[in-house]
Amino acid sequence: MKTYNDTTYAILGILTTNCKSGYEIKKFIDQSLNHFWKISYGQIYPTLKLLVQDGLAEVQTESVPGKPASKDYHLTTKGMELLKKWLAQPTGQLPVERNEILLKLFFGRQQSEEQSRILLQDYKQELKKRYFTYEAIERSIMEHEEDEEDTKYWLFTLDYGKRSTQAAIDWCHVTLAQLSTKEE
Amino acid sequence: MKTYNDTTYAILGILTTNCKSGYEIKKFIDQSLNHFWKISYGQIYPTLKLLVQDGLAEVQTESVPGKPASKDYHLTTKGMELLKKWLAQPTGQLPVERNEILLKLFFGRQQSEEQSRILLQDYKQELKKRYFTYEAIERSIMEHEEDEEDTKYWLFTLDYGKRSTQAAIDWCHVTLAQLSTKEE
DNA sequence: ACAAGCATGTAAGTTGTTACATGATTCG
């Protein structure tokens, strides 16, 4: 049987919300999945084409007067079944998070402690921004709550984001303290 | 000026430790960088070739009798300078950690709560294993401590791993509790 | 008139994984 990658399943999953076109899918990703699954147009459009080819989705060309023509996709029964099958499958290996700051800090001996400190301080700032963004998304989800069933799960993933970001912030704090006391 | 990707810098950095050959580099990565920067042979060997081409490293073919021939690489002054320059540069955007479990949980409405629970339980188990691995690496680093300056930074990155893993474990715990009480 | 947003798409390039191919040595 043919296999698909997770990005394809992500798009399959998004089609269960009320996003229909490639453009809407991209919008949706940018304000929800974005912190743990980015997808670009370069993937979305070819994937949608593939889904139709494989009978997992169907297209209708929507031509509302006064709007650019858009293609609306919706899952077929086959597509829905495949999604559910994937959801039920155990996930493989834990993901490895590529982290440029850790990579640089790992080789910290090659530069001054001051430089490592600057790196960490910048990183901490970025993490704080991210944390605030998560809080903003959280509020926005809770205000809308049109679709109660979905939002519950969306808040779970947001909580993950908040917790791991907070852990990283704490780590910056502790590490910075160790860098500034050790030398000088 | 020519630009290099982070993986190339990672290899440049590893050459400052006492790893010299492609084989040793791979070994080193597997037991240290592995939790935040995986690199395969398919990248290592071509990259080493490139480093020599660009005058960032030099090779010597080591033929110790009774051992397979190996190529020993060491950084040139130019290579060392480039590494330091990269280290001092501020890092770009925060990385996006692709997470299959979050992706599946995000679409949790499409399956039973029981299935989401199983997913989370498996994930928690894997995270715990990872945490123990980190503790083991930590002990092993502290026992050796031949090279005091480097180990300090290595322990920083390990601490990051431990903290973020612990945060994820906590999240599993809380989320599982919410899943089992909400329904039935 | 023009910028911003809506809307679709492709081509080239980069990065990375996997599987394969090769061969020496060491240990049981």
Next chain:
DNA sequence: CGAATCATGTAACAACTTACATGCTTGT
């Protein structure tokens, strides 16, 4: 003798990003 480890490398493929190309509509 065979398995494990040491050691180097490549080719095919998969995945993803970026930049480009196109064209409509709406608001200023």
